[in-house]
Amino acid sequence: MSNATLTARNLSRSFGRREVIHDLTLELKRGEVLGLLGHNGAGKSTTLQMLTGCLLPDSGTIDICGISLLKNPAKAKAHIGYLPESPPLNRELSVATYLGFAARLHGMKREEIDSATTEAIRRCGLESVRKKLISTLSKGYQQRVGIAQAIVHRPDVLVLDEPTVGLDPSQIRDIRDLIREQGNSGSVILSTHLLSEVESVCDRVEIMQKGRLIYGDSSDRMQHYGAVSGFTITLNNPPALDELACIEGVESVEKVSATEFRILHAPDRNPGSELMSLSTQKGWQLTQLTPLHASLEDVFVKITKEKS
Amino acid sequence: MIRLIAMRELRSLLSIPSTWFVLAGLQFILAWFFLTRLEAFLEIQPQLALLANPPGVTGTVGASLFNTASLLLMMLVPMFTMRLIAEERRNQTLALLLSSPASDVEITIGKFAGLLIFLLPMIAILPLMLCTLFFGTHPDSGLLISNSIGLLLLTSSYVALGLYISSLTAQPVIASLGTLAILTGLWLADITSPAASFWHQFSPLYHFQNFNAGLLDSRDAAFFVLFTAFFLTLAARRLHNNRIYG
Numbered sequence: 001m002s003n004a005t006l007t008a009r010n011l012s013r014s015f016g017r018r019e020v021i022h023d024l025t026l027e028l029k030r031g032e033v034l035g036l037l038g039h040n041g042a043g044k045s046t047t048l049q050m051l052t053g054c055l056l057p058d059s060g061t062i063d064i065c066g067i068s069l070l071k072n073p074a075k076a077k078a079h080i081g082y083l084p085e086s087p088p089l090n091r092e093l094s095v096a097t098y099l100g101f102a103a104r105l106h107g108m109k110r111e112e113i114d115s116a117t118t119e120a121i122r123r124c125g126l127e128s129v130r131k132k133l134i135s136t137l138s139k140g141y142q143q144r145v146g147i148a149q150a151i152v153h154r155p156d157v158l159v160l161d162e163p164t165v166g167l168d169p170s171q172i173r174d175i176r177d178l179i180r181e182q183g184n185s186g187s188v189i190l191s192t193h194l195l196s197e198v199e200s201v202c203d204r205v206e207i208m209q210k211g212r213l214i215y216g217d218s219s220d221r222m223q224h225y226g227a228v229s230g231f232t233i234t235l236n237n238p239p240a241l242d243e244l245a246c247i248e249g250v251e252s253v254e255k256v257s258a259t260e261f262r263i264l265h266a267p268d269r270n271p272g273s274e275l276m277s278l279s280t281q282k283g284w285q286l287t288q289l290t291p292l293h294a295s296l297e298d299v300f301v302k303i304t305k306e307k308s
Numbered sequence: 309m310i311r312l313i314a315m316r317e318l319r320s321l322l323s324i325p326s327t328w329f330v331l332a333g334l335q336f337i338l339a340w341f342f343l344t345r346l347e348a349f350l351e352i353q354p355q356l357a358l359l360a361n362p363p364g365v366t367g368t369v370g371a372s373l374f375n376t377a378s379l380l381l382m383m384l385v386p387m388f389t390m391r392l393i394a395e396e397r398r399n400q401t402l403a404l405l406l407s408s409p410a411s412d413v414e415i416t417i418g419k420f421a422g423l424l425i426f427l428l429p430m431i432a433i434l435p436l437m438l439c440t441l442f443f444g445t446h447p448d449s450g451l452l453i454s455n456s457i458g459l460l461l462l463t464s465s466y467v468a469l470g471l472y473i474s475s476l477t478a479q480p481v482i483a484s485l486g487t488l489a490i491l492t493g494l495w496l497a498d499i500t501s502p503a504a505s506f507w508h509q510f511s512p513l514y515h516f517q518n519f520n521a522g523l524l525d526s527r528d529a530a531f532f533v534l535f536t537a538f539f540l541t542l543a544a545r546r547l548h549n550n551r552i553y554g
Binding site: 082106107 | 551
């Protein structure tokens, strides 16, 4: 058996006449966290709904751990943990009862339930609210119960639709650790429009636009996509712009403020050291030199613009 | 899987305070009705005793009690069935069931069974109340049994219809009103049609009349079973369509 936990081939899906997913092919390997990135309405949630069997594709195949989701749904779905956009909580139940139900629903045996719920409660930091009714919990806790529900039966494929919405920064960090941890034992696919999330937890990124995957790569490499080489410098006693532009390797100089300049250079020719020595010689008073970093945000905007 | 979903449904029902109020209210009405009927029977009993073939206590008190219960349940069952699927859809909790290994049929039957188990004590309380008559007289136990079976079948047909209507909408109130409207419509079609009209055949309450009179007719039993199965199938189909049309 290959180590692919989820394989989706040529998925298409229309709502009425509007085709929202076009010929989408996706593979997820064990030990991998995949981020599905896209604007609102790009088709992320629809894709995840299809991968979890909540929605049937018009055409295409989905295999979960080698089992066809369309032909043998009962068996395939036991390997999936799914957190939809809004957590599917039965608010009138207590946290522990609800998690026990979710675990049984996914085919866990009665004797395993206790240890499984205890583990999920511990991993999601829900010990203090274990006996409370879900309806009395705050939004952040409810979201965590939603995540606990998805991991309680120890699924091979964890599907999370915007998992960190409504959480405070420290909770977001906890959840990201949890996703990372889950990514080590199984595999995770998550949709998000938060680029920082992709940067911090995902091994791989797929960018979706208008129902198509337009770009897929490791998240590290994506950051280098269209990266610019250059830096911003602060000079307390700046010279004329021309003088800076004359330094070897400098391609362009742009004045940001009276003392701040943005310098772009060729990727293989870094004029940093030359600039520093010139600065001491001529008394420009260099106080800061920061290399320019292409943020994922820039990259994302660039990619989606380029491909549309 | 069916049992698991049924038990979850039951637990949810019992954890809502209003359920208990409704149960208590219904029990109060039925007990009050039972006692007044019994009192009336005791008053006219001396005159009845003069008749050649007098109606017994089970027929006068019991059958009419079951008849009242059948009408009360018609109004009450929609209040419980409305939640079954419509509320899950409104709270967006249906995704948990749809993404789980449970099939559409299992979800439907689980929910149906959960509510029916919940309603069982409500139905069982009637023969239990009537059994107190054993302390003073000899009630017709055959009539009690046929009425109990009839009421159970009748209730299951109500629940199946309510479950289907609930699967059509995301608004519990609409599901409740819709179910009540259809049940009332069927009842009115029954009581307003001329004696030989085929409209009677569509009404669950019409088919309950034979059970109520102590007559076990397989045609009536078959009607209830078919009625229930028909609407359960439709509900399961509707859940499947949920996956197709989103």
